[in-house]
Amino acid sequence: MAEQNAYSGAVDQEVRAYIYSLASALGGTGLDEDGRYALGDDASAVLKDIKRWLKLYDEKLNRYDVARCLAEANVFKGDLLEILSLWPEDDRQGKLMGKMALSCMEIMVPLTWPIEKNEMQMTASHYCHAPYLQLAQIGYKREILEHPSTAILRTAIRIALPSIALPISERSQRDEGIIRLVLYFLRNVAMISAPANLPVEWNENEVSRAATIAAFQAQDVFTLLLTIASNIGEDFNTQDVVVLELLFHIVKGIDAEKLFMEDEELHQKNSKELKGLMLKEAAMLQGYAKNAPTRHNRFGTMIWVKRDNERVSTVSGQDVLMDGQHALSKMDQSKKWNKPKQRKKEQRTTNHFDLPTPLNKNSKKFLRSFVEDFLDSGFNPLFAHLRRAIERDADRVLESHQQQFLYLIGWFLQAERMRKASKKRQLDKQGVLDSVAEVDSYSLVASVLNQETFILLNKQMQEWLDHKQWLELDAAMRCFTQILLTVQEMSLSPIDEDQEIADNIQNRIFYEETTHDRVISILRNYKDQNFSYLDACTDLAHVFLRLLEQYSKGNIDLQVRSRQRARRKKAAKTAESDIQADQQDSEAEDEVDVQRLSKERKFDFKRFAAKFVTQPCVNTFVTFTTYYKDLTDEQLKRAHRYFYRVAFKQEMSVMLLRLDIVSLFYRMIKGPDGMNTASSIFNEWKELAKQVFRKLIKQMQERPGLAVELLFSKLSSTAFYLEHGYEKEAIVSTSRAPPGLEVKGSLSVADQIAVVVASLSTNDMNHIVFAENAILAAASERKAWEASNEAKVGDAEGNATLQVESPPSPVIVLKPDNEARRIALFKNARLRLLLKLAGLECVGDTDDSHAPWQFPSQLSSTELQTTADIIATNRRNPRENWGEDNSVPAEDMLQRKYTSQAPAVDFGLSDDDDLEDLIAEAQALPRNTMTTRKHPSQPKKTRKRKSIDDDDDATSLPDEDAIKDRRKARLLADIAKRRKIKSSEFVHDSDEEDDEARDTAFFSNEEAHRIGQARKIMEMLRAEQSQRTKSQDKSKSRKKQKLDEAEKENATPADSSGENDDVSTSSPRSRHFALASSDNEQDTPLSSQVEAAAAAKNASSTGLPFAEESENEYVVMEIDGAGQDPVISKAVATDVADEITEDDVSDLETVPRKGHVSRRRIAILDDSEDE
Known part of the structure; x- marks a missing residue:
């Protein structure tokens, strides 16, 4: 009573008086009823008034005053539960008691609602009443589970049975509300747990999870859940999230592996765990006994420890007398670093799932039976319906439901795997072979192994990672890990369908490179989250890396889709032609947008595994390993495999060569407070530590600079040098220059400059001004040099003894005024064309972005001034339209300049459509591989005969049609010739065949053919010889006659000119x-x-x-x-x-x-x- 009076000032006295009066009017125990509870005359109205007070006062004003008064008046236990106990199972009193029970339920639900308020919502009333109400709710739950006369949970279910029995099409909103009300009451009962920071006056086992599960089994709550879950989407729609919450608070924190163990197996596991704990305790006591105080410790001990610079520190305790190392260790233990800590964001404790929950034998049996029935009938309908509700952001779906959804997926997937493993162990004990036994498929959990679930999971993981919602991300990581392990089990299933599904799922999961990067990001970004998060992220990284390595070995051609950031120019106001689309303009001057581009590439596991060898990832596993005293053998094995991969598989042992990591390994093996030597993983850790120390000693000898690097974390470049002894070669990607442009038609240079200036005037006017100013400056400089040179020449002409040769004018280099201009000189094809037309030259490699432009020596100042004037004139008045009828825009006058390359087969270039087919056919035919005589590097000078018609046709040129016809004829002739060529693939190697009769016939035929040809040739030679002899005689006689006539005319002797003709x-x-x-x-x-x-x-x-x-x-x-x-x-x-x-x-x-x-x-x- 004194305690209540202490808080009386926190509640309005008028409110307290109203609530107490309502409690008195509700009913009570009467002597005339043999001690049974008797309802008041206006009990129904009183229940409605209490409900109204809770809603209009507490909920509206955000206070707990009414709930506190009802708890002090013991209304819940003394009135509401007693009213429910008055409702007999065979209700013969009509609907009155049913309505009274429903009114009681409407008050019991808000009284048992979890008290969850964050700091922004907490008021003085909450701080005052919340502890008292939390203890009151523990009492409510204890009375509900252990009511002496009535099964309260079954009575609550009876309230909803009339509404549940109605078809979904005939239910009203009131019926749907009654079903949700009962489910919320069951959810509240499952959620209530003993607070850790408050004292409890009764046994905690009375309100434990085991007691709740036993009551749910005894009072048909599990049957109700199976009914609703198996018919979700058909007879129930809006009750899915309430069932989700109820399942979450039933199974959270329960070890699914132990749940499906038989009694003997569980006993062995518990005995092993107990033995391990006892060994840890013995090791701890043994370590303490080494430094235990002696019988003289009552005298006390204090020593001085001299340090550098004659500084003295005091250390107390007799253990420091053993040696100097113990004294220094005790000094280190006394040091405290008051590191400034940021205020952590308070999280809801009701959704925590990392605390293990023990179960007794009966509750384990009840829960196992329920889980098996739920997996067989209700898992797929419920979780498929919930996924669709979450995807469309239904109003009933809260943020906490997404976390609970993913956590339950992971838990039930693990339960399904453990059930199959337990069944297999039982068959092995019975001696039944796997081929004989009926193997269950994984179709019972197929609703969460589809692409829609993976998309939702990836989306939520990325969102929670970005918003740093660590508790939700923890649940998502556990879900993802269990999905990977389930897929691995499916791939080992003897059922072909499961193997195909597993291969398809792995391909979908590992296809997205964003999934790979997300796993690495989670591991790398660990900072100071709780141990549950640390355990989940290391487990995910370990499983993901191991399965990906296994899958990539079996699928050598594994493709992944990577997303890269690309720059996309904004669309111009006017449509650009295809030629302009090929041109690469200056990106420095254009506005850019960032978009995600996807492309496929071949997966390289070694390259992916190297991303896990960064210092942040190593730090995460080092932090995880520091809990080695509390880790299981499986967790220690996980950390060991990672460090082994870093040091030996990836050959980056230098990442482990840091003083704190080396000290951790030494302490784990040698102590003090080391690992349990009886552990199954101890020898593997011992070997790993030994190899790491060997590498440390070896690298210290090879690279003494490592002694300094031991104090610091390793950068990627530093680590590579320390590991290999040389710097890593950086691969720099260089961009290529844009393809060259040219002006269409045969315009003059001035007109070409005008076209380019007009095309640049739209968006790149500053480039025109820059080019004009640069040319003017070069003209001025060149003019000054020419004047100086002329003066030197004039002086030389005046002095005859002085000889001066006119040197070439110096080259003038074009200097960009800023970085953007330098990029434009490399990327902007129009600007490059303008400079070329002005006479400038690009020196060096054309694909070098730093290649300079220069004014060559042959350009005079007059030419440069003329070019600058042309540019200035067209800049002020650009000519936008060109062509014969001035209908072609200046931009359309530009075209890509194609460089001539020696083709494999020259068919001639033609724009006709009929030649395209011929070219394609010629390319498809085999090449003539016959070796021909190589043409000389320099063709010889030749003298051709002049035909009779040369004078007439000397100035005439063939027209385009004739050229096309000629090329077409050559192409047809080449195709016909190449069709006769047989590829060596299809030529039968007949030289290896031995047929003597066929060879004899062949050579006989050839010999006869050769003799006949020789005879014909000799006959033709004789006939031709006689004709040539006659013609030569006639020619000689004519020449002799001409010589005689010439001698007579000249009357002088002369050599016969005919000697040169008759050789x-x-x-x-x-x-x-x-x-x-x-x-x-x-x-x-x-x-x-x-x-x-x-x-x-x-x-x-x-x-x-x-x-x-x-x-x-x-x-x-x-x-x-x-x-x-x-x-x-x-x-x-x-x-x-x-x-x-x-x-x-x-x-x-x-x-x-x-x-x-x-x-x-x-x-x-x-x-x-x-x-």
């Missing part, structure tokens, strides 16, 4: 060639051979070759000697008047003959039009 066969020219043809003759190769053979008869006496000229080909026939067959060769000279030597003939085919020795050499080349 003897012994002259050097006759030894090689005798030209006997005309340009108008069209000889086939056979006719050329015939005529050449006839001419060869005249040279048979010397056995020397001679040549026959035709339009395209020149035939060389060599007579080896009398009685031998001629050797026919074809070659091409660079011109008609050239002499063809023996070196110009290419030996392409040598055919052996039977019975005599000879050679046959043939080389065919066309002297067609140069393409």
